[in-house]
Amino acid sequence: MQPSGSSTIATSSPLPGKLHHIGFVVGSIAKSVQPFIDSLQLEWDGLVFHDPNQGVRVTFLRHKAVDSPLLELVEPAGEASPVAAFGKKGGGLHHICYEVENLEERLAFVRSKGGVVARPPMPAIAFQDRRIAWVYTKSKMLIEFLERQR
Secondary structure (H helix, E strand, C coil), rough: CCCCCCCCCCCCCCCCCEEEEEEEEHHHHHHHHHHHHHHCCEECCCCCEEEECEEEEEEEEEEECCCCEEEEEEEECCCCCCCHHHHHCCEEEEEEEECCCCCCHHHHHHHCCEEEEEEEEEEEHHCCCCEEEEEEEECCCEEECCCCCC
């Protein structure tokens, strides 16, 4: 028996995929990375990616547990960045990212559930030009979908 108000997702619907990372907006990666490392016991390879398509610089922190999702720090790359205002207010939790097999199929599923594609598929520098897309769910959650490497 299901709890009141819950619903079942049809088995034919595409699964959301593997949780790849959690995005956190910061004013400055350089000033923020060490506190994240220290407080969460994460590891950092020192790589920072500038993505002019998205107007951001990003870096990824890893947990020692192999299957744990990454933590992405997202820094605005200028005043025109879509996260500039959020960064100026101190930043914070921004999005979750799922790695999916079929990006178009996943976007169609999200639309069928009342979600809105905020940014259509585009290559992302931090992911070796694998495509990403951004959606807002009906419950106003921002989700990034990353196409699985083939």
